[in-house]
Amino acid sequence: MKALKWHGARDLRLEIIARRPLKAGEIRIEVAYCGICGSDMHEYLHGPDSIPVKAPHPLSNSVAPIVIGHEFCGTVVETAADVTGLQLGDRVAVEPEYRCGHCTYCREGRYNLCESMGFVGLMGDGGMAEEAVVPAYMAHVLPRSLSFRQAAVAEPAAVALHGVRQSALRPGDDCVIFGMGAIGLLLVMMARHHGAGRIIAVDVDPRRLQLAREVGASDTVDASLGDAVQQVRELTGGVGVPVAFEAVGRPETLKGALGVLSKGGEAVLLGLMPEASIDTFDLVNRELRITSSVGYRGLYPELLELMASGAVDAERIVTHTVSLEAAIQNGFERLASAGDAIKVLVQPQQEACA
Missing domain, CATH: 3.90.180.10 (Medium-chain alcohol dehydrogenases, catalytic domain)
Known part of the structure; x- marks a missing residue:
């Protein structure tokens, strides 16, 4: 064969x-x-x-x-x-x-x-x-x-569903998803099915952001046009969101996922990256949490x-x-x-x- x-x-x-x-x-x-x-x-x-x-x-x-x-x-x-x-x-x-x-x-x-x-x-x-x-x-x-x-x-849909269930996302909660590849788009779908409130999709490709809107994203942020964290903060009145998903696997998107969180928020990692640096002062000062999800x-x-x-x-x-x-x-x-x-x-x- x-x-x-x-x-x-x-x-x-x-x-x-x-x-x-x-x-x-x-x-x-x-x-x-x-x-x-x-x-x-x-x-x-x-x-x-x-x-x-x-x-x-x-x-x-x-x-x-x-x-x-x-x-x-x-x-x-x-x-x-x-x-x-x-x-x-x-x-x-x-x-x-x-x-x-x-x-x-x-x-x-x-x-x-x-x-x-x-x-x-x-x-x-x-x-x-x-x-x-x-x-x-x-x-x-x-x-x-x-x-x-x-x-x-x-x-991949199972990966996304498990990721949402690993998170602290509750019905009505807003969230941000970094990366509109396959997993990111499926996270949009699963978050919408879970009853999330506002779902903000972040990517650098307008075509992927358009598809994100079609499958359930409330808002989109084109990170190629400027600081994604600042754009999300503007969309949320400066407060941020309680949950962010990282589905890219890059240090800069991990930084972004932490940056868009409101105090006490949680970043859920699904992307694969060998290592990244974290501002632990900010992590502790805002009582943020990092959760990971595998399979x-x-x-x-x-x-x-x-x-x-x-x-x-x-x-x-x-x-x-x-x-x-x-x-x-x-x-x-x-x-x-x-x-x-x-x-x-x-x-x-x-x-x-x-």
């Missing part, structure tokens, strides 16, 4: 690989769509960040090169003999977090913090292939009304029903669909160019149902 494998930074290769036999507890999925995530872009541009290159991951037993991609869905075409609850032909979305099931965090239900935490497509072979093999516990059967294209965006836990069935009902239209962030053969040039490189792409879906099976 065809698969896109990561060998190193700027070194993705479309290869023909063998279909491996299933192990106990595994299923084989014919992949309909696989989204290109910001984490995939980190690995493509300057990895390895998370991909194991020296020692295998403890749960996947995999080491680079690996099949990249963790935002995927498809059809179950084979199950191991011990798998129950799934049938051949089931349409499923993949919740791609590995979990050991026995560490303290897994026993408490916080499996996104598993001591051996990892993701299919980063720490083990993923979904940018004609077929993918995953543990059966990762598969969630899709509601009948949910299309594959919608399901392909369930994983998701225990929300996929609810999220899929939410999407199926139309309450959240996550497919709105999809801007391009490309074949597996064109994924490098028309997917990864297009995203790297900072052009018009927001969410690119790779379609390994050209006949996959939309």
